[in-house]
Amino acid sequence: MESTTNLLHISLTQQPAAAAFGKASLTPSSQGYQIHVKAGDELRSIQKAARQLDNLGLTEVQLAGDWSLEAQWAFYQGFINAKRFSGVNFTGDAATVTRLQQLVRCYSFARGLINQTPEQLSPELLCQHAAAFIQEVAGDGKVSQQILLGEQLQQAGWHGIYQVGRGSDRAPALLELDFNPTGNPDAPVAAALVGKGITFDSGGYSIKATEGMLTMKCDMGGAATVTAALALAILGGLTQRVKLILCCAENLISGHAYKLGDIITYKNGTTVEIVNTDAEGRLVLADGLQLAGDSGAGLIIDAATLTGAAQTAVGTEYNALFALDQVLAQRALAYAAEQQELTWQLPLAKWHQQQCPSPYADTANSRPVKGGGAGGASNAAGFLSRFVPNDGQGWLHFDLAAAFNGSANAYWAAGATGQGIRTIAATLLAELSA
Template structure:
């Protein structure tokens, strides 16, 4: 579905359906009063009958009214508050879309730009509306014999009430389109089964993206390359599987050649059985989502190339499959990481940090401005934060603040957790430099502490997306595409600084 914007008289706009907001109690705003005048009071008479209370998300479809060019009018309740929250704006947009998808119209016009939303200007409102619409039409039925019926709706237009607002609304819609495309790419990869989406497949997806965009080049390191680099921690995870590991390096050159890049590192465990420390069978199918960190980096790069940002970015996808076998790593094994630090592997199900630690060491060669790793790393993060926000830690407070700000702007939030030295003691090992787990307490934080030991030579942040990368169980089960919006916003902010 395409999203665009235009400035026009709402009364004269020709569309299959015009969407307008109605406050609780049937109160008309300035736009509503204009439309009511054009249809000789028919709108206010309709509301007085009480067919629409105006509660947030309620909808009422009205056939064409004399004096208004739209074939239909979709009234959507905005609630009692004059200033809407982001949640309410998403709710009313999603409710309107549900109705629109059931109609035969090919297009719709959303006249919601004058709704007041807390902390949002015209650009911000346009992005939220557009992303909600685009997310709402996502379907993954690749393996269904009976495909979902295609909806007639092909285009939504955001109506600007003034020419002065049009540029910002258009920019918001364009950015949302790129972000939604990236998030859909991430969702598709996450939803694929592990028998198809293995490390080599992810590498192929990156290579295909690179071929389609001139500013993007791809390099793929194989098992032999990883062994030569001394990535003993990475290989300890991969050695139990018949699927060979891959380290995918993505170079986006949007800035000057000598300009230091930003680096995104994604955990790409394409299926996680837990290895010898085998996971319980119930729900193990969802471990196909353990590569959502790598999928997020790919999705962010998809958005990045569409936005054509004037910065340099490196993406590192640490891809392996964690399986039990006669070749698999045993609990108690000790391996040497690329950094030279030795690791005692007390639990083979704490594998994500092992592929990431070597990849974080590899990232040093790019002399990055900042490094952000993204990983479905710990179940403890779901216990701590649920599925609403991602966990965030790091060694550089300005970088942390930049990510938190980007999350707020994108409505894809993170929450900072402490990374105090006291937690590091839980990783002490009597036999090696470090153990790969720190016991039952503060599991998310000790995982971050582990990674921090391999990220001392640059500004680094860690995003634990175990609770946000996918919806577990139920009819809405599937990858969410998060945190593509947050990371894309982070890069948009850095691009804006580069232009300033």
């Protein structure tokens, strides 16, 4: 890393740009550049200016002057890109810099994993990378794990993951990781995190168009998000036992792939007719949610790049939140706001379980229309709610509409964003300390 004395210094100012620069939000200073912060939109104006600096070709800068933690994090989010997760030298006291470095560590892990090509990242490798990262963060003696592959899934009764992934030459996989810092093997499991890990989604026989398939390396974003969130919570002082469950598969077409009209019978007895092989995320999460319920965890959080309908509803700057437990949902929204991660609650009621009827099974996995029809994101959440304990009390579902950008915009480089990691980590820490 270059000496910080030789780097361009980036400072903040509340003053508008000099008349010669018009309404510019970024102007030269004696040591580098100054960002003219827009009142009422401070963090976004900082992130936008950082994106402009990256577009100028700068690879490393020094933040100088008076910066809050959130202002520095907004700058980092705008400055980095898919090829470079470093280059921002933070400022402030030791605690602030340490926290920012923890965020960089966890977000870089998730972004790097999500941005990997489908050929680089098989379901088994995804499980291995996630387990290794948690082991590295947690230290010795606190983590145990089990990975089930291929036919082992079917033998264990995890039919959703098996059926979705059996069309690929690379076996589907289920990671069950146990973070237990108590040292007591009989300690109760306080929480379980469940992540969708579809390492590539062709849509299966309900095949996607090229433009829809191009970015489907990101469909394991939920698995990366919950892994990074657990790591961030551990770095933040998590002391209770938590299970990490990743449901991983490639959704491909072959003579051995699952088909439209198939019926999957789950461990809890629920039968599901396949009317859309591109509605596969909910099929693998159903297994993970049941395993989470079996752990006895009082708090269950799942995260997934689940539906295009969520993006249609909230755009790509917000994540969508679903819950039957409305008191918990309101607390989660407050945690998201504290962490500066845009999150919006969409409707979910018990009757959403009935929105995908089937004449042959208890439910279909979607509606046989484009995008799952009206209310598709809520219907998907309703499907998931069939597989959680306690009538959904203690359960949160994040549909990660903001997890990935197919192309750059004024605030984000192309690729993974990591949005949702801070919210889930904060939820873990707050709920388990209550």
